Amino acid sequence: MSYLELLHKIIENKFTLGVIGIGRVGLPLSVTFAQKGINVIGFDINDELIKKVNSLTAPFFEPNLDIYLKETMKSNKFSATNDYSLLKNVDVIIITVGTPLNEHFVPDYSQLFSALDKIVQYPIKNKLIILRSTSSPGTLENIVKPYLEKKTNLKAGEDFYLAVCPERIVEGKAIEELQILPEIIGGVTETCSKLASEIFRKLNSNKKIFVTTPKAAELGKLFTNVYRYVNFALANEFGLIAEEHGEDAHEIIRIVNEDYNRCRIPTPGLTGGPCLSKDGYFLTQHMPFPEFIQMASKLNENIPNHIIKKLKKELEREGKILTLCKVAVLGLAYKSGIDDTRLSPAVKIADLLKDEGCEVKTYDPYVYPDSSNSLSDVVRDADAIIIAVNHPEFKDLPSILNVLNKEPIVIDCWKMFDEKEIKGRYIAFGKGK
Ligand SMILES: NC(=O)c1ccc[n+]([C@@H]2O[C@H](COP(=O)([O-])OP(=O)(O)OC[C@H]3O[C@@H](n4cnc5c(N)ncnc54)[C@H](O)[C@@H]3O)[C@@H](O)[C@H]2O)c1
Structure with missing residues (x-):
């Protein structure tokens, strides 16, 4: 043939x-x-x-x-x-x-x-x-x-x-x-x-x-993912900067992107997964300045630690110690609407909490679709809730907290809600006080 x-x-x-x-x-x-x-x-x-x-x-x-x-x-x-x-x-x-x-x-x-x-x-x-x-x-x-x-x-x-x-x-x-x-x-x-x-x-x-050429095709794929990964890292850096200044990066980014095509800044959030986390390293051996990608990786990989620090600080304000608290982690997948947990920052958050010795309950309707646990079961007796993945199913959280008449600390890694919607103390990554 x-x-x-x-x-x-x-x-x-x-x-x-x-x-x-x-x-x-x-x-x-x-x-x-x-x-x-x-x-x-x-x-x-x-x-x-x-x-x-x-x-x-x-x-x-x-x-x-x-x-x-x-x-x-x-x-x-x-x-x-x-x-x-x-x-x-x-x-x-x-x-x-x-x-x-x-x-x-x-x-x-x-x-x-x-x-x-x-x-x-x-x-x-x-x-x-x-x-x-x-x-x-x-x-x-x-x-x-x-x-x-x-x-x-x-x-x-x-x-x-x-x-x-x-x-x-x-x-x-x-x-x-x-x-x-x-x-x-x-x-x-x-x-x-x-x-x-x-x-x-x-x-x-x-x-x-x-x-x-074959090499250009391979590079094209890596450029695609590195571009996204580095941009997410930059958005997360903006989130950290805005927090320092007591401002809201989500709102600033919304304003600067509006009717201004030269800016397409993503919003802060947890960045990871089996592709974005690793693909930059496929290039670093071949780069004159690998620090650029390594820095993005360092930044994105550090956000889960930053979230835990934020939670500790908020608990301290209430005179509580993380180790003695019950924490609900909402979402385990590496991003919204999927069930893949490989190199997921949400899993990292749950693991870091367990390392602190506190009681951790996790809930992800995509990863465990057959679980008998519901969102309200998981948050019912939590001292704190971390929204680690912006799954659309978590939109019900405010009404659930209202029905339960509970006021836990809510740390939202994605700013899914407006502060006023949540009963209790609501803290979003990227938004300072
Ligand atoms: N997951 C994504 O969203 C995505 C997107 C774009 C590119 N990629 C790339 O695509 C590739 C595959 O990723 P994935 O997420 O599908 O991985 P995966 O782990 O889900 O799938 C790989 C499959 O290959 C099988 N396998 C391993 N060795 C084998 C062999 N010798 N013969 C037959 N099967 C074998 C494994 O058992 C596994 O089922 C990777 O290079 C990844 O970086 C993934």
Whole structure:
């Protein structure tokens, strides 16, 4: 099969796609392709995850994932397996395994290498392989390409096709964004880029596709996340500054952003999660001034400590000691509307409180959807409440406190409320007194 044969197979939807790693990125990607009529096989090493997926249950919360999963499995467009021999049947492979940081704050590619080792056990001649996982600049060309070439004695761009197309969706909007976000594609040759572009056009024929070099594509993904992370850090710095001055950063930021396109300052809040927290470190090895990213990380990572300090200060004003208090932490996910707790600052807050020796109750309707606890159960006897995630479900807090006739200290990391709405002492991160 030549390049043209593979191209026609792709254009005519007569190909099978293998997705390696059906986690938070790989599973939504798989079922979205399958929903577009592509035959997709999802591969994973996590047997429990595969069992769950094959029982038509979404293993994590993502809007519409359960519907897409059921529909595509019932129509036999999607299946999940740990049987890598099925790689023989696929024409195109997308790699979506995890690329976390190791203890030295450099990328841990063990999942990537294990995926590559599985791939080379089966013929890859004339197949297209796309790296979707986040990678540091040069990974496709200096690691993936030589690795595959050495293990198979084949040449990328001639005997098989290779490209990088990093994922840029956010959790909670994965399926929606897969169909609308532009793609940045870097193939090792023009033909590789062309094939990869045709693949992603399957998600939406009008999708914007930018073809560039593999390194630029990898950098583009990292620039995207570092930009957001550094901006959140700056917003948090503004929050700290406003607190010092007894002012409200949320209000100042609202005013300065209004009708002034040059300012799009985000509001202060807890910043973390498995992508934003780590992606900057994929660049720091290659930067003349890594301090910029390291400083943003230091700032964002320190906000949970700052929140605990604020709480201690407020309790002291009431003559209370944190260790002897009951604290309710609302939210455990790393951001609103999702159930992912990886590198979550909300979890860090709960852990820091436990380290202080106080009694901590946590509540997150996304992370524990089957819990019998309700919001009012968790706040009922709390001396203090920390709103760690701005889940929309927490909007009921003021009315619950009214009904309970309770006046705990409320520390809101997101300023979800106006001071007047809350019965008791209300303190928002970013707002001074
Ligand atoms: N989660 C996000 O919002 C997001 C967004 C954009 C990019 N990314 C990037 O996408 C990649 C995947 O992230 P994720 O959040 O989906 O991670 P994840 O941990 O949810 O999923 C990775 C999956 O790969 C599987 N896996 C590991 N080794 C394997 C192997 N050899 N063969 C088959 N499966 C294997 C794991 O069991 C897991 O299910 C990372 O590089 C991440 O940085 C993530």
